[in-house]
Amino acid sequence: CGGEILFIIFSPAGKPYSFGHPSVEFVAKRFSNASKHLEETTDAPVETYRKERMNLLVQDFNDVQEQLDVIKEKQKEIALAKRSLGKEIHHWWKAPIDQLNLRELYEQGERFAEFNNLIPITRDKKNAAISSMQAPMDEDVPSASPP
Numbered sequence: 001c002g003g004e005i006l007f008i009i010f011s012p013a014g015k016p017y018s019f020g021h022p023s024v025e026f027v028a029k030r031f032s033n034a035s036k037h038l039e040e041t042t043d044a045p046v047e048t049y050r051k052e053r054m055n056l057l058v059q060d061f062n063d064v065q066e067q068l069d070v071i072k073e074k075q076k077e078i079a080l081a082k083r084s085l086g087k088e089i090h091h092w093w094k095a096p097i098d099q100l101n102l103r104e105l106y107e108q109g110e111r112f113a114e115f116n117n118l119i120p121i122t123r124d125k126k127n128a129a130i131s132s133m134q135a136p137m138d139e140d141v142p143s144a145s146p147p
Contacts, residue, residue, distance in 0.1 A: 004030065008045045015056070016049045 006020040006027040020027045028046045100108065 006031075008049050010052075014052065016052045018049060 004021060004027045006018070006024060008016060008018045008024075010016050018024045032046070097105070097108070
């Protein structure tokens with residue numbers, strides 16, 4: 001029918017939601033070019049929506065910028081650690097224990113516990129594999145005593 005519609009709704013938290021047909025911008029421009037009275041009534045919600053949207057985008061940008069700063073700081077720490085260690089590769093189990101903080105000591109303990117749990121499992125698997133390989137070999141070897 002050629003109708004044009006524009007909804008701008010603000011949530012209780014102040015977040016704007018909009019719907020327009022054929023588009024929000026089209027309907028807003030159409031009414032902003034009408035009489036001064038319509039311009040005053042339509043520009044205020046559109047301007048409020050634009051400002052709110054801009055604030056949300058700035059907030060999102062600042063959040064991403066903070067995350068990027070944290071990542072850059074960690075990269076600097078890693079580069080500094082690599083330089084201080086020289087070219088020699090240090091493994092986690094070779095770290096001097098007396099230089100670790102409490103959190104790092106807990107992490108070391110967890111790693112060693114995982115390692116200690118893996119040893120018997122791997123040993124049992126290898127023993128089972130060896131046993132299963134020896135059983136067929138025992139059957140193929142003729143016995144020295146008569147049956």
